[in-house]
Amino acid sequence: MESSCDETAAAVVSFYETERSILSSAIASQVEIHALYGGVVPEIAGRAHIEAISGLVYRALEEAGISADELDAVAVTSEPGLIGALLVAVNFAKAFAFAHRLPLIPVNHIRGHVAAAYFAYPDLKAPFFAMVASGGHTSLIDVRSPVEFVTVGKTRDDAIGEAFDKVARVLGMPYPGGAEIDRLASRGDPDAIAFPSAALRGSLDFSFSGLKTAVINYVHGARQRGALPELPAGGGERADKAVADIAASFTAAVVRAVISHLEKAHARFGYKTLVAAGGVAANSHLRSALTVFCEKQEIRLCLPPLSLCGDNAAMIGAQGYYEFMAGHLAGSDLNARPTVRGAD
Ligand code: KG4
Ligand code: ZN
Secondary structure, eight states: BBOOSSEEEEEEEEEEEEEEEEEEEEEOOOHHHHHHSSSHHHHHHHHHHHHHHHHHHHHHHHHHTTOOOOOOOOEEEEEESOHHHHHHHHHHHHHHHHHHOOOEEEHHHHHHHHHHHHHHHHTSSSEEEEEESSSOOEEEEEEEEEEEEEEEESSSSHHHHHHHHHHHHHHTOOSOOHHHHHHHHHSTTTTTTTTOBOOOOTTOOOOOOHHHHHHHHHHHHHHHHOOOOOOOOOGGGOOOOOHHHHHHHHHHHHHHHHHHHHHHHHHHHSSSSEEEEEEEGGOHHHHHHHHHHHHHHHHHEEOOOHHHSSSHHHHHHHHHHHHHHOOOOOOOOOOOOOSHHHHH
């Protein structure tokens, strides 16, 4: 079960010997509700989760064709995320586990994003290196075992997806605009505007806030000069080339920062496998750059399918399996933790 941000999700997964399968995966997105406000409103998210969670859990069971008593355990996202949102699935999972006498497994959401890769790559085994790039998180992680995560790089301010969404917003696109920036960038010139790097020197950390502000300042300046038309109704498809150039140059700056840190991390850790996960791993430009980088360095690249990049509960079930095998269980006093140090 998952309710850390603006998607309520429930899934039934099966891990057995070499089998890794998703029997059902139900997701109720709140994107349309939050789009009215240009971003996630925490209290509204919590209220929407509480309406959705019960129906979703029973739908997931029905679609999987099994009863609650046939389950071996219940996994739930307990950290990090919006506190009022997290508490909904945590509390539901506790009651569900108690009622059906099932072990309860708390799962870190960022670990969950990484674990999405096990479905697409059933032979994937730690150690490997992972990059989680989502609306709330940007982490570079040395995954030493399925339950031993060492965060070696992170954002010091905005998450990577947050930067995409804010740039999309200033260009006039509805929340969340990451996917639309992706499409628009394909029509623009990535070298049109030189935006600053988001890769901090001397560490594997990022700062996306400066890059985002540079784009916003550029947009405001260009508008004042009358050099940038407003986005036409109907969105990016018909946007002016000048707008596409901004999307392309911003995307190129993000991709450059990610690849430069992955290169540095490769020199330091010598990883042979890279897992890229999270909503922003759906970005087509980032995917191509990762593919080229990994081919050149002879690294095995594991990119989950788009359906598993965004928030879902199957990924929580996958990580839940490994936490369960490691004996990481919780009691009825399980609480949610809104902020934690990455996936560690
Ligand atoms: O992993 P996710 O569903 O939720 C969080 O855990 O945050 O990620 C959502 C983020 C949003 O910021 C969204 O704009 C971004 O992923 N996103 C993209 C693309 N598709 C989704 N960003 C860039 N390019 C995309 N194609
Ligand atoms: Zn997420």
